Amino acid sequence: DVKVTQSSRYLVKRTGEKVFLECVQDMDHENMFWYRQDPGLGLRLIYFSYDVKMKEKGDIPEGYSVSREKKERFSLILESASTNQTSMYLCASSLLAGGTGEQYFGPGTRLTVT
Amino acid sequence: AQSVSQHNHHVILSEAASLELGCNYSYGGTVNLFWYVQYPGQHLQLLLKYFSGDPLVKGIKGFEAEFIKSKFSFNLRKPSVQWSDTAEYFCAVIVYGGATNKLIFGTGTLLAVQP
Structure with a gap:
């Protein structure tokens, strides 16, 4: 089974802090994704990566950056956390080719910025 | 721009009732379609997922969905719901192109099944 793990289930940070959310997958998937999930808005794509050191902006990249130094690890960085970044953050991975595009999700990190 | 619409935001049913959750997408090309669930x-x-072939797709836990290309729809159905089906359901369509493929999600439908 594909396993996607995220470093924290719950995180509380102060406004202005730099925040790192880590994601690791164990199935050698090329693609990795970061979403935020908010009630009534569904899942919105922040950033994705299709290869090591490659990244592309999703639909809501403002205020975020990412890092992919190794194939299995994809980090989301909030350079200066703000209260409007309080949300559930989901990481996902998928095969680049040869599959149906199905994404496998981690358990999520619920981030509260005070 | 491609989008996915789920018109039912919150559904409340009694156990044994039948379920149908609507999903419509706007994308003119070849689509792969998915339903995800979050308990x-x-x-x-x-x-469950639709990739090609039979437009009636069967998934886990007795769920099924029908892809109707002419209506751009992929509605989720279950003949008889259980309390354990209480969850949030998301429809998604895959968009091909660029460096990789992206999933576009609907806003979700929260299903509450009352015992």
Whole structure:
């Protein structure tokens, strides 16, 4: 089974802090994704990566950056956390080719910025 | 721009009632379609998917969905719901192009099944 793990289930940070959310997958998937999930808005794509050191902006990249130094690890960085970044953050991975595009999700990190 | 619409935001049913959740997408090309489910406190997980072939797709836990190309729809159905089906359901369509493929999600439908 594909396993996607995220470093924290719950995180509380102060406004202005730099925040790192880590994601690791164990199935050698090329693609990795970061979403935020908010009630009534569904899942919105922040950033994705299709290869090591490659990244592309999703639909809501403002205020975020990412890092992919190794194939299995994809980090989301909030350079200066703000209260409007309080949300559930989901990481996902998928095969680049040869599959149906199905994404496998981690358990999520619920981030509260005070 | 491609989009996915789920018109039912919150559905309340009694056990044994039948379920149909609507999903419409706007995308003119070839589509792969998915329904994901998120049970309380759990990961988002795949319920079923349409890739090609038979437009009636069967998934886990007795769920099924029908792809109707002419209506741009992929509605989720279950003949008889159980209390354990209480969850949030997301429809998604895959968009091909560029460096990789992206999933576009609907806003979700929260289903509450009353015992």
